[in-house]
Amino acid sequence: MKDEHREMLDKRLTPMHLYRLTPRTNCRECGFETCLAFATQVIVGQGDLDLCPYLDQEAVRPLREQLRQQHAAGIGVKKEGFEKALHFLRGEIRKWDFREVARSLGADYSEPEGGPTLRFAYFNAVVNVTHEDIGTDSGEALGPYDKILLYNYVIGGAADPAGIWVGMETLPNSVSKIKSLRGHCEDPLAQKYAGRLSRLPEAVAGIGTPIELREERVDFAVEFPILPRLGIRVLWWDEDPAEGFAARVKFLFDQKVLETLDLESLLFTCEQLTDRLLAAAR
Ligand code: SF4
Numbered sequence: 001m002k003d004e005h006r007e008m009l010d011k012r013l014t015p016m017h018l019y020r021l022t023p024r025t026n027c028r029e030c031g032f033e034t035c036l037a038f039a040t041q042v043i044v045g046q047g048d049l050d051l052c053p054y055l056d057q058e059a060v061r062p063l064r065e066q067l068r069q070q071h072a073a074g075i076g077v078k079k080e081g082f083e084k085a086l087h088f089l090r091g092e093i094r095k096w097d098f099r100e101v102a103r104s105l106g107a108d109y110s111e112p113e114g115g116p117t118l119r120f121a122y123f124n125a126v127v128n129v130t131h132e133d134i135g136t137d138s139g140e141a142l143g144p145y146d147k148i149l150l151y152n153y154v155i156g157g158a159a160d161p162a163g164i165w166v167g168m169e170t171l172p173n174s175v176s177k178i179k180s181l182r183g184h185c186e187d188p189l190a191q192k193y194a195g196r197l198s199r200l201p202e203a204v205a206g207i208g209t210p211i212e213l214r215e216e217r218v219d220f221a222v223e224f225p226i227l228p229r230l231g232i233r234v235l236w237w238d239e240d241p242a243e244g245f246a247a248r249v250k251f252l253f254d255q256k257v258l259e260t261l262d263l264e265s266l267l268f269t270c271e272q273l274t275d276r277l278l279a280a281a282r
Contacts, residue, residue, distance in 0.1 A: 012075050013067055015040040021063075023054045045071050045082075050179050064184060065278065068271050072143045082144040089151035094131045096154065105158050106228025118154060120228050122146075123272070124207050129154055146272075149265045158229035159259035165233055165252040172258065177267050184267075185274040186249040192281045194239045194247035203280035207273075208234075226269055229260055234273075 018039035030051035032038040041047035098116040102109035107120035118129040126137040134147050168174050168181050197220050208224040220236040233252040251270055
């Protein structure tokens, strides 16, 4: 694990890597004063690649996953930004009565030596949230994004799912995230497994359950229980070169998902899931 982190650190993307892929016209359409400012903010996790419509997409495509992994590992990100967010959330979480919220979150409550603790599943790990920090049963370290997401889950509370599955485009105020979901998750997964859907049952084993969805005419569908009250469905349609159809993937969410997680956290969760499925394909 340490070696992987070291390797990622050595090969990390820098603002100059990204700057070279911009047209360097400083047109400000991305909301930043210069192309260099844009590149810097994206690398430190304070801006989105899709804000610049002029990036060389061919060149950027292979960097997206690298940047996601870099951010998830906390590499290159603006530490003060994360630290500030985590400090604020820790302050908030101390006001929470864990015993009271445990049931609605689908968590177990206990009071070991470390103080009140909520214990629940997150992907294929079991996390323990205390008033001081968050750890896993396996001892695997969580990145700052994961901790922010988990604190948000506890603080925001979780709604009982409506049982109606919808695409991101039907969620309120999701316009800016639809493109990111497609570019970061749906398209890479469609391309990675095109013509190889038979590998999916093995790839999702342990993190998701294949489901039958006849009315959608999908070739493969899986439900991933990410958190106790948060599931994500991923649908696959395989390519059909004879008919000229490219492979397609669609993420679905419960209609009430935003009562459980904010959009930013939801997109991060989809990216985490995508990373796991892309890694499984390798
Ligand atoms: S939109 Fe692109 S080209 Fe324009 S300033 Fe931003 S990074 Fe530079």
